[in-house]
Structures are given as C-alpha cells and as structure tokens.
Amino acid sequence: MNELLLMCTIAGRRAAIPAIEVQSVIEVENITPIPGTPDFILGLTALRSQALTVIDCSLALGLEETAEHSERRAAVVEIEGHLYALLVEEAHDVGEARSEPVAVPGGFGEGWQRAARGMVETDGGPTLLVDIGQLISGPLREAA
Numbered sequence: 001m002n003e004l005l006l007m008c009t010i011a012g013r014r015a016a017i018p019a020i021e022v023q024s025v026i027e028v029e030n031i032t033p034i035p036g037t038p039d040f041i042l043g044l045t046a047l048r049s050q051a052l053t054v055i056d057c058s059l060a061l062g063l064e065e066t067a068e069h070s071e072r073r074a075a076v077v078e079i080e081g082h083l084y085a086l087l088v089e090e091a092h093d094v095g096e097a098r099s100e101p102v103a104v105p106g107g108f109g110e111g112w113q114r115a116a117r118g119m120v121e122t123d124g125g126p127t128l129l130v131d132i133g134q135l136i137s138g139p140l141r142e143a144a
Contacts, residue, residue, distance in 0.1 A: 006075055007092040007124065011058040013112070014127045016097070016120065017086070021132055023076045025091045028054060040138045045085055052076060052085040055136055061111030062139030077132050084136055095122050101129050111139060 005016035006025065026047060031054050033043040040059035044051050054074065074085035101118025108116075108128070115134040119126050 003097045003120075004094055005097055005120075005122065005127070005129070007095050007122065007127065008073075008075065008088040009090040009092075010088050010128075010130070011061050011063055011111075012089070013108070014122075014124060015088075015116075015130055016095070016122065016127045017075050017077070017130045017132065019094050021077050023078060023083075026074055026076055026085065028072045028074045028085055028087060038138055042087065047076065047083070047085075050083055052083045053136075054085045054087055055138075056087050057135060058089075060135050060138050061109070061115055063109075063111060079133060079136060084132075086132070086135065095124065097127075097129070098122060104128065114140065 004019035006019050006022050008015050028045050031043040031045050034041060040056050042054040042056050045054050073091040074087045077084050077086060097120040099121040101120050104113055104116045104119055112128060115131055117129045117131045120129050
C-alpha cells in the first residue's frame with residue numbers, strides 16, 4: 001500500500017490518519033464553545049485567522065468519557081470546504097502503511113467499526129485507519 005499516515009493515539013488506540021488529508025498538526029489552546037452542538041463538537045478555535053471546528057475524537061467514537069489530552073494536539077483536515085481540528089491524545093510521526101486495510105476485528109467497539117476504514121500494518125504494529133468523514137459525523141444517534 002505504501003500510503004503515508006499520521007500516526008496518533010485516539011481513545012487509547014493506535015490510529016492513523018491519511019497524511020494526504022492532514023493540512024497540519026497544531027496545539028489547540030483556546031476553544032470557544034458553540035451552544036446547541038453535540039457533545040463531540042467542543043467548539044471553535046482559530047488558526048491563521050481561520051475558524052476550525054474542534055472535534056473530540058473519543059466522544060465522536062461514542063465513548064462515554066473523553067480521554068486525557070496531555071498537549072491538546074489536533075490534526076487539521078478539510079472536508080467539503082470546512083476546516084476541522086481532530087483532537088487526539090498524541091500525534092506521533094508520519095509513517096507508512098505496509099499492507100492494505102483489512103476489516104476491523106471485533107472487540108474494538110461500534111464506534112471504531114463505523115469510523116475506521118480498516119486496520120493496516122505499520123512499523124509500529126497493527127493500526128486503525130481513520131475514516132475522517134465518519135469520525136466528524138460523530139456517534140450514531142438513536143432515532144427519536
């Protein structure tokens with residue numbers, strides 16, 4: 001496969017975001033809440049005079065609690081003209097996928113089943129490959 005990936009930790013798991021989709025990795029300092037938004041949308045932050053919607057990746061996966069973010073790092077991505085800051089626990093180096101994605105095995109939970117394109121082999125071991133579109137759409141909601 002040889003796709004370049006941003007290696008990170010999301011919800012305590014080794015994860016990877018396709019590097020071609022990442023504009024930059026930033027330190028998030030100030031987040032302005034947005035009233036009426038789902039819990040996984042923490043609010044807005046600014047980057048070079050542009051507003052970014054800050055997404056808590058753990059909450060977007062449907063996990064009850066957000067993970068501790070020691071440095072509040074985020075991968076900046078653009079989807080359909082909107083900029084998002086995907087808050088991760090840790091952002092590591094860029095690495096390579098050494099295999100094609102395979103199905104996510106059971107035991108990772110419904111959130112990862114939905115928000116991962118699969119698992120890929122990397123130099124650091126098996127890694128969940130993030131589907132950014134699914135992640136920013138947040139957890140599945142029960143129909144009312």
